[in-house]
Amino acid sequence: MRAAVMGAGSWGTAVAKVLVDAGTETVIWARRAELADAINSEHVNPNYLSDITLPGELTATSDPVEALSGADIVVCGVPSQSLRENLKQWTPHIGSDASLVSLAKGIETSTLLRMSEVIAEVTGVADDRIAVLTGPNLAHEVAEGQPAATVIACTDESRAVTLQSAFSTRYFRPYTNTDVIGCEIGGSAKNVIALACGIASGVGFGQNTLATIITRGLAETIRLGVAVGAEIETLAGLAGVGDLVATCSSPLSRNRTFGARLGEGATMAEAQAATNGQVAEGVKSCSSVRALAEKHQVPMPLTDAVHKVCHDGQSVADAINSLLGRRAKPEIYRD
Ligand SMILES: NC(=O)c1ccc[n+]([C@@H]2O[C@H](COP(=O)([O-])OP(=O)(O)OC[C@H]3O[C@@H](n4cnc5c(N)ncnc54)[C@H](O)[C@@H]3O)[C@@H](O)[C@H]2O)c1
Ligand SMILES: O=P(O)(O)OC[C@H](O)CO
DSSP states (O other): OEEEEOSSSSHHHHHHHHHHHHEEEEEOSSSSSSHHHHHHSSSSSSSSSSSOOOOOOOOTEEHHHHHHOOOOOEEEEEOOHHHHHHHHHHHHSSSSTOEEEEOOBOOOOTOOBBHHHHHHHOOOOOOGGEEEEEESSSHHHTTTTTOOOEEEESSSSSHHHHHHHHHHSSSSSEEEOOHHHHHHHHHHHHHHHHHHHHHHHTTTTTTTHHHHHHHHHHHHHHHHHHHHTTHHHHHHHHIIIIHHHHHOOOOOHHHHHHHHHHHHTTOOOHHTTTTTTTOOOOHHHHHHHHHHHHHHHHHHHHHHOOOOOOOOOOOOOHHHHHHSSOOOOOOOOOO
């Protein structure tokens, strides 16, 4: 097995390390030649996870054609909103039976497509060759070798099992699932809910508020998931609850941190500037998740509130008042 990890951000770098540790021959593609050179010569990625020593067997290149040559597994590690443009360049160089594995947790804003749908549309590859890797996986903890589980979802169960083996290490434990939709909805929606948790924490609210947002965030994620064909069990698992808890609770989460800055009073521009170029997917996906929910007539009040704060100029105080001022209702409802 040979893997090409396309994208040398935090998660692409951590996943490349996992693959090498799992015994899979791996090359990582970085946009910038200096970054590829540093990985090859110093075994560090100076821009992301710079305190982590990468395995000597990991090779890097800034040439996507070289990275994709002979790859059985193509790992798509660029952010959601740039996946389509990158895929257009990669497609002619992807092998005819290669598996494509999406790492991105977002919904394309211009089309409302999930990442596996973007991959299928751009590459023309059949669904049974497209997989998603998602779960409670903060990149730095995984790169440190802290134990974590994940989900590898593919409609072709046997391909998911092959991929499971390529990504399995003593610290990183993938489970297979055939519910690609549920995994992608869970991964995209949790970033928006993590922004909401960050905002609440930045305002100064404690654990009751966070638990409320996580739980009600799960409720609206399940409503959306069911409307678009997900299995509820998937959203109760690692790709749903698991990732929601990790992202909403951890100061390592870029989405939660972004939200916390807004809750502390920063403007969107200030919060964006403080990311140092690291992507907080929920900032864009709050709009696409909300639009997808509207399309399917699914109420997602927390997602709506995050969208209004991030993109409609609503103040955090008004968003909180409006959430708490909604009509009383039973806990479990599907309308
Ligand atoms: N960091 C994590 O802990 C983590 C864990 C699981 C999933 N993810 C998901 O993985 C995806 C990638 O996140 P990340 O953490 O690696 O992001 P990052 O911010 O650390 O790095 C993003 C990478 O994408 C590159 N990039 C940015 N714009 C690009 C463009 N237009 N074309 C090509 N490359 C571009 C950057 O140069 C960088 O290499 C996201 O969807 C994220 O939600 C991240
Ligand atoms: O740092 P975040 O907020 O992008 O979250 C990282 C991962 O998705 C956690 O599983």
